Amino acid sequence: MKKLFILFVALALVGFTVPAMAANDHWSFYGSARMGTFYTSQDEDAGDDKQVAWGGLQGNSRIGANVSGDTxxxxxxxxxxxxxxxxxxxxxxxxxxxLVGQTYGPANIFQSSQVYGGDAGMLNVGGFYTGRNPQIAVSAGGFKIALLTPRSGAVGVDGDSDNTMPKVEGSYSFSAGAVKITAAAGYQTYAVEGSSDAGDYNVTSWVVGGGANVNLGPAYVKVGAMTGRNVGNYGMWTTGASGATISGAAIEDTTTVGGIAVVGFKASDQLKFEGGYGYVNHSADDDDTTSVFYVQAPITVASGFYIVPEAGMYNYHEDSGKMTYFGAKWQMNF
Structure with missing residues (x-):
């Protein structure tokens, strides 16, 4: 009986509180349903595989809300x-x-509209993407700085990893006429103790990147570049072996460089064209390189309804083969 009474009081408090919140706050709900339907073909070096990728609901389909109050x-x-x-x-x-909570950190730059791979946007092939992470961040003007939840883990088979500081990221963006430029960077370090293959060691990671967008009336050009050390340990999304390794009972760093270029043209309110190229290389004992290019023609069928036909090819270099694809993304925003 006591538990029922407490539950009744809690529900009553919620009932009285929600109208008060609604009077001061504005809630704006939204959603996006997305599906990718693609045919992929890998050559013999990449596995000699052909398939229809009817992938179901994309992982980045979403539902949410924005809430705004006085401050x-x-x-x-x-x-x-x-x-x-x-x-x-x-x-x-x-x-x-x-800002307090989970969102994209300052070290994220979005420039490509590539839809294959769940709206990959070439982020993993030359792009600059460190994901959504819990953080405490401050922004003022074009500056952003954040302290984020760090990553850690043994590079070899065992070892106890310890974080001694949060991950740190910062960025600065400014616009001048038709040009927008963004620069961003991030840093983290952690210690591993008692490993059987390398003893005690530190894993230090950093990422630096930048992008420039130029609007030319109905046309646009976007370019980006990035580099980093042990970006896989940092948590950057990228294709290939990008983390530190152990060689000769010692830690060995991996250096990453990459870049993307995108061009596009808006033919009408219903039709656009875009093409892009991305490249990323990870260098340790051996090189691990991936490149990609794509072309697409996004179609606005109705307000909030989009079909994006796209074709492209991934080249895995170092005799690892190629993969071509074509198909479309279907998206409805509501």
Whole structure:
């Protein structure tokens, strides 16, 4: 009986609180359903495989809401996993904004609209993407700086890993006429003790990248470049072996360089064209290189309804073969 009474009181409090919240806050709900339908073909060096990739609901399909108040706001977003994509609150303190929660860190630059691979956007082949992470961040003007949850883990077969500081990221963006430029960087380090293959060692990672977007009326050009050390240990999404390795009972760093280029043209409100090229190389004992190019023609069927035909090819270099694909993404926003 006591538990039922407590439950009744809690529900009553919620009932009285929600109208008060609604009077001061504005809630804006949204959703996006996405499917990819592609045919892929790998040559003999890449596995000699052909298949229709009717992938079902994409993982980045989502539903969420933006909440805005006088000075405090927030956002939540769930993916189709179901998985938590975004959950954070913000406070506008006048000179800037404080953010607490999970969202994209400053070291993320989005430039390509490639749809294959669940809207991959060439982020994993020359792009600059470190994902959505819990963080405390401050932004003011074009500057952003954040302290994020760090990553850790033994490079070899065993060892106890310890973080002694958070991951740190920062970025700066500015626009001048038709040009927008963004620069970003991140750093983390952690220690591994008692490993059987390399003893005690540190794993230090850093990433640096930048991008420039130029609008030329109905046309646009975007270019980006990045480099880093042990980016796999950092948590950057990329194709290929990108983490530190152990060689001769010692830790060995892996250096990564990459870049992308995108061009596009808006023919009408219903039709656009875009093409892009990406390249990434990881260098340790051996090189591990991947490149990709694609062309697409996004079609706006109705407000919120998009079909994006696309074709492209991945080249895995070092005699690892190629993979070609063609198909379309289907997307409805609501």
């Amino acid at each position: 405090v706001g927030g956002r939540f977003e769930y993916g189709s996993g179901p998985n938590l994509r975004l959950l954070y609150g913000t406070w506008n303190f006048g000179g800037g904004t404080l």
